[in-house]
Amino acid sequence: MTGSLSPGQVESFNREGYLILRGVLDKGTVLDPIVAEYAMVLDRLANELHERGEISSTYADLPYSDRITRIWAETGKDYTQYFDFTLPQSATKADTPFWTGPAVFALLRNEGILDAVESLIGPEIYANPVQHVRLKPPEQLLRASPTGEAPNNATPWHQDNGVVTEDADETDMITVWLPLTNASVENGCLVVQPNSHHEGLLPHCPSDAPARNRNGGTAGLHIPDAFLAPEEVSVDAVMEAGDILLMHRRTPHASHRNTADYVRWSFDLRYNPTGQPSGRSAFPGFVARSAAEPWTELHDPVAWTDMWLEARARVSGAPMPAFNRWDRSAVTCA
Numbered sequence: 129m130t131g132s133l134s135p136g137q138v139e140s141f142n143r144e145g146y147l148i149l150r151g152v153l154d155k156g157t158v159l160d161p162i163v164a165e166y167a168m169v170l171d172r173l174a175n176e177l178h179e180r181g182e183i184s185s186t187y188a189d190l191p192y193s194d195r196i197t198r199i200w201a202e203t204g205k206d207y208t209q210y211f212d213f214t215l216p217q218s219a220t221k222a223d224t225p226f227w228t229g230p231a232v233f234a235l236l237r238n239e240g241i242l243d244a245v246e247s248l249i250g251p252e253i254y255a256n257p258v259q260h261v262r263l264k265p266p267e268q269l270l271r272a273s274p275t276g277e278a279p280n281n282a283t284p285w286h287q288d289n290g291v292v293t294e295d296a297d298e299t300d301m302i303t304v305w306l307p308l309t310n311a312s313v314e315n316g317c318l319v320v321q322p323n324s325h326h327e328g329l330l331p332h333c334p335s336d337a338p339a340r341n342r343n344g345g346t347a348g349l350h351i352p353d354a355f356l357a358p359e360e361v362s363v364d365a366v367m368e369a370g371d372i373l374l375m376h377r378r379t380p381h382a383s384h385r386n387t388a389d390y391v392r393w394s395f396d397l398r399y400n401p402t403g404q405p406s407g408r409s410a411f412p413g414f415v416a417r418s419a420a421e422p423w424t425e426l427h428d429p430v431a432w433t434d435m436w437l438e439a440r441a442r443v444s445g446a447p448m449p450a451f452n453r454w455d456r457s458a459v460t461c462a
């Protein structure tokens with residue numbers, strides 16, 4: 129196999145189901161342009177909210193993280209969709225916001241990321257549309273749920289295979305998770321369960337199922353505790369901006385709560401060998417690298433945005449496939 133990983137790193141990934149690579153992304157040429165792009169989107173959002181009287185100041189003099197934290201604190205709303213480079217799994221509207229800027233596109237095509245991914249799946253690489261920015265707010269800003277439950281913004285334990293449609297179960301999908309700011313246990317870094325991706329797809333339960341997940345996170349699907357290894361074997365993925373985490377599609381992972389007083393900011397990208405089902409066929413991916421047919425690679429960020437605009441027009445108001453194949457009344461969820 130070609131690519132940038134040593135045989136030992138590939139062997140470690142195959143054994144453990146994850147691998148952290150340090151200092152892959154350059155701050156000046158890769159990360160700073162993303163920060164600048166998001167500062168511009170946030171500026172637009174702050175001006176809109178201020179014009180509508182929803183915030184008392186645009187907080188224009190604050191850096192990105194402080195500025196979005198102040199806006200969350202004042203409105204109590206989560207504006208992640210403004211910044212995300214995908215669409216919601218349901219209820220997309222003709223004007224649902226999203227952000228597919230050139231710096232984000234450049235990250236999806238980043239040579240350091242693609243070289244690492246190539247070592248695991250080969251040189252025909254498709255950028256899978258299951259991709260997100262995560263702006264994890266300080267938990268202290270969140271309000272208690274209507275049932276009085278204390279806020280908990282941990283991401284529950286899951287496998288990424290669990291959030292795609294069944295046709296992609298055998299797709300060799302690699303997750304690439306990367307922080308834009310440091311990721312610590314305090315601010316909600318990822319936590320992975322090593323050496324357990326060999327056990328196949330585990331049951332996942334909807335967030336309102338009686339079977340709870342041990343970290344208490346409520347957003348999205350979770351693997352019931354009975355199917356997880358003891359807590360002591362999990363590994364905290366403490367990372368700095370520039371590092372990347374590679375994960376197998378069946379590696380159980382979660383993230384900690386953000387108990388810091390600032391936002392934890394990260395991206396999760398996914399790649400698979402071109403031609404395999406993406407598991408979100410309504411959304412557009414693209415050929416990021418091809419040794420055999422280089423002319424099929426997408427290099428134009430505007431064309432990428434156009435693909436998402438077309439997808440938004442197509443799916444808005446239309447029924448979407450169910451991404452959750454488990455029912456809350458399933459025996460494992462009861």
Ligand SMILES: O=C(O)CCC(=O)C(=O)O
Binds near residue numbers: 262283316382394
């Ligand atoms: O970033 C997070 O907190 C969760 C991300 C995640 O679970 C994923 O990328 O699958």
